[in-house]
Amino acid sequence: MLIFTLRRLNLFIFTMLVLTLLSFSLSFLFPGDPVINLSGQLNSTEQQLAVINQSYRMQDNIIWQYFAYIQHIIQGDFGLSMSSQSPVIDEIMILLPATIELSLVALLIAMFTGIPLGFIAAIKHNKTSDNIILSVAMFGYSIPVFWLGLLAILFFSIGLGWLPSAGRISLLFEIEMVTGIQFFDILMSNSPDKWQAFQDATAHIILPACVVALAPATIFVRLARASMIEVLETSYIRAVKAKGLSFQQIIFRHALRNALIKIIRHVGLQFANLVTIAMVTEVIFSWPGIGRWLIESIYQRDYTAIQSGLLVLSCFIFIVHILTDFIYAALNPLARGNKHGS
Amino acid sequence: MILNKVITTTGVGLLKYSALVVIILLLCACGDSNKLSLSQRSIIYCSEGSPETFNPQLVTSGTTIDATSHQLYDRLITYKGKENILSPALAKSWHVTKDGKKITFYLRQDVAFHQTDYFTPSRKLTADDVLFSFSRIIDKEHPYHHISGGHYPFFQSVEFGNLIEKIEKINDYTIRFQLKHADSTFLANLATDFAIILSQEYAEQLALKKKEHDIDLHPIGTGPFKLKEYHIGSFIRYYRHDDYWQDQAKIEQLVYDISPSKTSRLTKLLAKECDVSSYPIAHGKIKERQDLELDSVTALNIGYFGFNTKKAPFNNKLVRLAVSLAINKQALIDTVYQGQAEMANSIIPKSSWAYDDSIQMQEYNPIQAKALLEVAGLAQGFTMDIWAMPVQRSYNPNAVTMAKLIQADLKEIGITVNIISYEWTTFLRKLAQGEHQTFLLGWYADHPDPDNFFSPMLSCSATETGNNRTFWCNKEYDALLQQALQTNNIKKRKSYYAAAMKVINEELPLLPIAHSKRYQARDKAVKGKILADFGGISFYQVYKESPTQNPEESENEGSSNNLNVEAKH
Numbered sequence: 029m030l031i032f033t034l035r036r037l038n039l040f041i042f043t044m045l046v047l048t049l050l051s052f053s054l055s056f057l058f059p060g061d062p063v064i065n066l067s068g069q070l071n072s073t074e075q076q077l078a079v080i081n082q083s084y085r086m087q088d089n090i091i092w093q094y095f096a097y098i099q100h101i102i103q104g105d106f107g108l109s110m111s112s113q114s115p116v117i118d119e120i121m122i123l124l125p126a127t128i129e130l131s132l133v134a135l136l137i138a139m140f141t142g143i144p145l146g147f148i149a150a151i152k153h154n155k156t157s158d159n160i161i162l163s164v165a166m167f168g169y170s171i172p173v174f175w176l177g178l179l180a181i182l183f184f185s186i187g188l189g190w191l192p193s194a195g196r197i198s199l200l201f202e203i204e205m206v207t208g209i210q211f212f213d214i215l216m217s218n219s220p221d222k223w224q225a226f227q228d229a230t231a232h233i234i235l236p237a238c239v240v241a242l243a244p245a246t247i248f249v250r251l252a253r254a255s256m257i258e259v260l261e262t263s264y265i266r267a268v269k270a271k272g273l274s275f276q277q278i279i280f281r282h283a284l285r286n287a288l289i290k291i292i293r294h295v296g297l298q299f300a301n302l303v304t305i306a307m308v309t310e311v312i313f314s315w316p317g318i319g320r321w322l323i324e325s326i327y328q329r330d331y332t333a334i335q336s337g338l339l340v341l342s343c344f345i346f347i348v349h350i351l352t353d354f355i356y357a358a359l360n361p362l363a364r365g366n367k368h369g370s
Numbered sequence: 371m372i373l374n375k376v377i378t379t380t381g382v383g384l385l386k387y388s389a390l391v392v393i394i395l396l397l398c399a400c401g402d403s404n405k406l407s408l409s410q411r412s413i414i415y416c417s418e419g420s421p422e423t424f425n426p427q428l429v430t431s432g433t434t435i436d437a438t439s440h441q442l443y444d445r446l447i448t449y450k451g452k453e454n455i456l457s458p459a460l461a462k463s464w465h466v467t468k469d470g471k472k473i474t475f476y477l478r479q480d481v482a483f484h485q486t487d488y489f490t491p492s493r494k495l496t497a498d499d500v501l502f503s504f505s506r507i508i509d510k511e512h513p514y515h516h517i518s519g520g521h522y523p524f525f526q527s528v529e530f531g532n533l534i535e536k537i538e539k540i541n542d543y544t545i546r547f548q549l550k551h552a553d554s555t556f557l558a559n560l561a562t563d564f565a566i567i568l569s570q571e572y573a574e575q576l577a578l579k580k581k582e583h584d585i586d587l588h589p590i591g592t593g594p595f596k597l598k599e600y601h602i603g604s605f606i607r608y609y610r611h612d613d614y615w616q617d618q619a620k621i622e623q624l625v626y627d628i629s630p631s632k633t634s635r636l637t638k639l640l641a642k643e644c645d646v647s648s649y650p651i652a653h654g655k656i657k658e659r660q661d662l663e664l665d666s667v668t669a670l671n672i673g674y675f676g677f678n679t680k681k682a683p684f685n686n687k688l689v690r691l692a693v694s695l696a697i698n699k700q701a702l703i704d705t706v707y708q709g710q711a712e713m714a715n716s717i718i719p720k721s722s723w724a725y726d727d728s729i730q731m732q733e734y735n736p737i738q739a740k741a742l743l744e745v746a747g748l749a750q751g752f753t754m755d756i757w758a759m760p761v762q763r764s765y766n767p768n769a770v771t772m773a774k775l776i777q778a779d780l781k782e783i784g785i786t787v788n789i790i791s792y793e794w795t796t797f798l799r800k801l802a803q804g805e806h807q808t809f810l811l812g813w814y815a816d817h818p819d820p821d822n823f824f825s826p827m828l829s830c831s832a833t834e835t836g837n838n839r840t841f842w843c844n845k846e847y848d849a850l851l852q853q854a855l856q857t858n859n860i861k862k863r864k865s866y867y868a869a870a871m872k873v874i875n876e877e878l879p880l881l882p883i884a885h886s887k888r889y890q891a892r893d894k895a896v897k898g899k900i901l902a903d904f905g906g907i908s909f910y911q912v913y914k915e916s917p918t919q920n921p922e923e924s925e926n927e928g929s930s931n932n933l934n935v936e937a938k939h
Contacts, residue, residue: 185641193641194634199605199625200412202598221408314634 032357036350043346051339052097058331062086066097068108068116068332106336111328116336120318124340125208126196127317131306133233134240135299142245143291146252150287151279153257161249169246173305177239177312184235191235194314198232201225236313240306244298248291255290259283289360296352300345410914412623413896416635416644419761420603420628422795423518424589426564427507430523430837432763432814432906435563436648437626440908441608442484443566443591444615446475446500447557454818454903456557460495460567460592460615470552470858471535475500477543482613483569484596488588491571495592497545501537502570504547508534514573518586524564524816527826527837528555554858555821562816563905567592594619594910603628620898620913632762639891645914646900648907649762650891653710661894666710669888670815670904672717672823673765675756675776676880677808680841683752684807687877692742693808694881695735696783697776703884706772710889714882716871717813717823723860724820726868729875740783751784757801757809760791764888765812772810772883801839809839815904820867824851828879842879 055065064070067080081087085096100106106116149161185193196210197203203213203225214225259265260283268278307319314320318337325333421434424442429435447464450457458464461475481495506514507522508531525531533556535548549556559565572590576582589597592615595608606626610619627644629635632651639647639662640655656662675697677684684690703711715731718724743749756776758769766772770791777787792800801809815822825832830848832838847870854866874880890901898912 181637181641186637189640189642191641192643193637194643198409198643199414199607199627200408200623202607224408 029357036353040346040350044343047339047342047346048098048101049094051335052094054335054338055331058335060331065331065335066100066107068110068113068330070108070110070113101339106340107332109325109333110330111325111333116333119321119333120337120340122205122208123316123318123321124344126210126315127303127306127310127319128344129209129211130233130236130240130310130315130317131299131302133237134306135244135295135302137237137241138245138248138298138302139295141241142248143252143288145245146249146254147256147279147284147287149249149253150256150260153260158253162253165246165249168242171242173239173243173308174312176242177236177309180235180239181312192228192232193235196232196316197225197229201228236306236309236315239313240302240309243305244302247294247298247301251291251294252287256283256287258290259287262286289356292359293352293356296349296356299348299352303341303345408623410916411621412625413621413646413909413912413914414625414627414644415909416629416638416647417626418628418635418648419630421606423586424597424600425518425568425586426566426906427503427522427525428518428586430564435906437606438589439563439566439906440593440902440910441595441624442589442593442597443568444481444593445561445565445567446477447561449561449817456561459561460500464557466557470554471549472546473549473556474540474544474546477545478615479543481592481615482611483572483592484590484611485613486588486590486596486598488584489569489572489575489590491569491590493571495567495569496542497539498542498570499567500545501539502573503566503568504534504537506568507531508537513577514582514585517582522564523837524562524826525559526834527829527832528559528821529831530559551856552858553855554863555817555819555855558817558819558822562822564816595624619910621909624909639893642893645896646890646892646912648890649764649767650889653708653889656891663892663894665890665892665901666887667901667903668712668719668721669764669886670719670722670818670823671765671812671888672714672719672827672885673711673763673810673812673883674714674717674880675808675810675883676840677878678804678806678839678841679879680804681807683746683748683754686746688742688746689748690878690881692739692746692783693780693785694732694878695739695742696785697779697881698734699732699883700734701779702772702775705775706766706768707884707886711884711886714884717827717874717880717882718820718867718871719885722818722820722823724864724867726864726871728868729871732875732881736779736782743783749784751786753786753788754780755788755790755807757790757792757797757806759794759809759811760797761794763812764886765814765884766810767886769810804839804841806839811839813837818904820863821851821855824854824867824870828874840879842877844873844877847873847877 055062058065063081063084063086066084069076069080072080083096084100085092104117106120108114109116109119112119145161145165149158152158181193184191192198201221201224202219203210203217206213206216210229211226214222214229217225219225265278265283268282273281303319306317307323309315310317310320311323318341322334322337322341325337417433417437419433421437422429422431423434424438426435426439426443444460446459446461447456448459449455460478460481462478464473464475466473477495477497477500479494483489483491483495485491502514505512507525509515510520522530533549533551533553535550538546538548540546547556568585569590573582573585576584592611594611594614594616596611598607598609600606605628608624608626610622612618627638629638629644632649635644635647635649636651636655638644639650640659650656650664653664656664677690677693679685679690699713703709703713712719713731716725716729743751756773758773759766760769762768770789773787773789777789780787790806791797800806801811813823813827826837828838828840828842828847829851830838830843833841833843850866850870850873854863854870857863888901890907892900895915896912897915900907900909900912902908
């Protein structure tokens, strides 16, 4: 287990090095002065500029510059956003939890609908219900997310008026930000309208989360189906069948757990996909998350925000991958032998 | 075996179903509170942009006025009723001497300022506050004059500084304005959205802390609402001012949801995320809906096509006339305003008392236009720029489309047009610097006095403050305006203004296009007047009608049903 952990740590550090190298080189590839791109200080005086040059070691060669950049990042200094002139790290700390919240809720929805449906399809292998589930999943997978988002707004917000179309919570509620995850913040706040706020936040997250969840859910359906079919064909299932266990016992005691293990790994891998979908969805639903902020930064040529945002986001996804690797290893003793990360 | 399968599938189904029930419960578990819910006590207004400042003295932009003037502040006097009669506000009465030069205001003694997180007032409104508010504008030596730039565009355009001899505090609740000469619009100007009263005590406290700039960013006023928080580009939150000197506002919270995109405002309105929306699109769709209402007022405004008379070739009257003749105004009104506007023959609307019926409509005559161009020596045509404003205003809902239509019209007489647009603040700055040739812009009246059209838009003094972007300066026109201001005789004033309109139509520094209606869409449950005939909106009288008892009861039933469903699990 120690070697397993060390290997993952090793992988993490090297990937981070490559990521920072990429993000560092972006500041040279973007138009303009690299040190301004790095620090985001637009309207600085001569003296300020000299201080910045000093702190980023611009007078030394490029390797020292890179180390200076790494030093800044480790200290949590990602520079100033060019458009708002406030520290990028502060903005990210406000926005990233919103994206995590949306992605997590979407992931839960995708898991709790996709995996059971996949199992049902596998149990009913080659029957009508299997075919229906598979074709619906295929159809769902092919729908582009921006189109689905707009359609959902048109149908549920404008047409039926059931669910709100924009934002995280109605502006009427004043919720102080503590954790950044809005549901926790609402529960922790001492506002008299707490429950109204909670309902409102729930209503706000349903549409975007469902839209984000659709594509991963269809993937989970197919993964769950494939892994369940595989498990059901193994000899130990045949053995318990021969022993006369009831169908329920076979599925819940033996098949389900073995099938789930295979899916857990993919849940982590799907998370990256999910965050990408969430970025587009955030724009459509005006969700104040990091995806929308990154896309706006591209419009505003906010280079500091783009490079730090990419770094933080990819770092976050990478951490999620490593975490799922650990969970997988904890659940599946066979995987602990895998010395190499994947 | 088959039975078992059925049980498993229903088992899985039930699991999911219970998750759904939980969500439904969360959504429906309301309705049992005795007091009105938060949304019943609040209004969300989808506004079209962020205010530049919270002090209306500093701006002329409609968005800022809408967000601040009638929400945060009061004026000494105000307009009331259909006839827009000047009535008491912070001043309970006033007295004008016979020569019209001395005006004394007697203030109310029970006017409280806002108490907020950043300021606690120790006293009520006194003459000091009035003195401070106006000295800041007219006294260039005043410590607060240059805070926030030192530009007071409205007051500079009406030459407030030259008009007021001095302002005297007689006692704590009496203040006297001494004018250099009688001016019939002085009182009207004091009742505009711009002439608001600030707190002198707050200014003193800020000066001690060396935070003078906060006076326009964290406002303190006497109005029906006070500022709670503001996030640029996102929202403004106002709370009710509980010690308001009139009856309290009926709503407790007022939120401006800043949504610059027209479609997103419409979506939010339809999805009930905002109660009131500014400048709605898709009027047909809104009228179709039973639960929405479309309000409109024929606003005192003008959308026009202006020429920079200091730049060739528009320094030539003939060229201006030729271009005007070649533009099909009816087509502009049908396309850009969708017919929701009145064609303008002069800069003031027909509804104003000063409008002269003998003013003739500019005709559409490309042949004559071509002839005029020949006379001007430009028969082969030329290339010009049209600066189209980048924002939508009721006086011009889509300047870029209008510019394109004009482009097509002018092509007929051999003029090539380039359309130019900048971001709004850059646009205004560059216009003020005179970098343009022609431009599409407009003007809202701040008060119903006709002088509010003539002076700020086209007088010589307005060329300096930047509101007269045609840079047209005509001695005869200015003299007429002066004469009109010096008399209180309506008939005489009307004849002066008629002459002034004639000068404009002969010289044509700008081509008046349309007087639009201002629209606003709201939920049917929202009652009370929001739109004013002129100037900014006000939420003071607005409230939400509580829903009838029946739907609430059925909602309760619905939630108890859900409880039963859960209990069965």
